[in-house]
Amino acid sequence: MPRPKLVKVDWDDLRIALAVLRHGSLSAAARAMGTTQPTVSRRLDAFERHIGIELFERGKEGLAPTPLATALFENLQRMDEGALAIERRIAARDTGLQGAITVTSLDWLGDYVVAPMLARFSASHRLVVCELINDARVFNLSRRDADVAFRFGAFDQEDLVVRKLAEAAYGLYASPEYLERHGRPNFERGCPGHAIILLHEAAGRVCYGEWLKTLAREARVILRTNGLQSHLAAVEAGDAMAALPRAVADRRPALRRIETPLAEPVQPIRMGVHPDLRDTPRIRAFIDFAARELKVRAPELNPV
Known part of the structure; x- marks a missing residue:
């Protein structure tokens, strides 16, 4: 046969x-x-x-x-x-401080913290090429969709080395023009007569959602958006108050942070890398660099 x-x-x-x-x-x-x-x-x-x-x-x-x-x-x-x-x-072969590093992050963390950090690292290591994918999708580090990931909260993927680097504090912000028109909010009464902006529910759960709803329970919700840029634009235009990351908002001259009776919420920032890659020279150097940078360059973040 x-x-x-x-x-x-x-x-x-x-x-x-x-x-x-x-x-x-x-x-x-x-x-x-x-x-x-x-x-x-x-x-x-x-x-x-x-x-x-x-x-x-x-x-x-x-x-x-x-x-x-x-x-x-x-x-x-x-x-x-x-x-x-x-x-x-x-x-992960030992090629020294050269080669590509692909990093994934999301939202303002990628735009305002990770992107400039990668640029500084690459400027100091001329043979390293850094790529940032700033996207809310979850990238699989085992499949080398990326080499390093920065995320808020926990990682779903289990076979990673995860390091908590900092905590991002959030505050309540408004423009000077808004405060001049509406006055300072009365938190004991829940901020009646004020307007706030919230994150769209489809964007996911955030650490400051309940905090803001508790502080401004009587305020009118005039807008829900799914990103930081639209929050910033509406608040700087003088139309409402919003909870914003201090690492971004404290540096905006058109915004004022409002003291509140409730402690400001914080959100953990974690970095993940696959164990097969963490001792690669360029990855190891970047991990150490990122931990130092968050302490020195971003005082609005609470390093751990």
């Missing part, structure tokens, strides 16, 4: 199939891989034609894995983890 002919497969094609298995749809797999849905669909179709077997059944409800695809999933997972471990080992 003739032996079945072996079909050579490309690891990149296997990764496409694994991404679809993991995420359940072509569009979700494309987002995870940083490509487009038509590209994933085209490559998956070509792979199935190459091996002569369908890995997914197409239907009105989308893609459903065949029994073969389900059976392959565990092996593909192990192959992927092994390939990623090799990539991290190669990336």
Whole structure:
């Protein structure tokens, strides 16, 4: 009986199939891989034609894995983890203070704290190229979506070395023109006659939400936004009060911080890195640099 002919497969094609298995749809797999849905669909179709077997059944409800695809999933997972471990080992080779560092952060932390810090680090180490991805998406450090991550609060990913660097304090701010028109808020009465801006609920839970609602329970909410820039613009225009990070707002001459009877809320700032990369010279140097910088350059942050 003739032996079945072996079909050579490309690891990149296997990764496409694994991404679809993991995420359940072509569009979700494309987002995870940083490509487009038509590209994933085209490559998956070509792979199935190459091996002569369908890995997914197409239907009105989308893609459903065949029994073969389900059976392959565990092996593909192990192959992927092994390939990623090799990539991290190669990336962690001792090349001295040179090479690329990809950092991920989000919102004002990335714009106002991490970006200038990366620029100063790169200026001092001319053979290091720093890249910042400032995005609310959670990047997987095991998959080398980034080398270092700065986040508020805890990390969901477990296989990381996480270090708490500082705490970001928030305060209540208004413009001088606003305070002149409306007077100082009466916190005992809940700030009646005043207007406030809150974070949009879709943006997630923040440390200062309940604090501000308690202080200004009688104030009118005139706007909800999902980012710091819109908060700043509305407050500086003299239309409302808002809770803002002191690391940003204390440096704005058009804003005044209002003393409140409740202690200002703080939000932890943590840095995460994969253990395979933390002793790479350029990563190690940046980790130490970041810890020093937050103490010296950002007095509005409380270093730990």
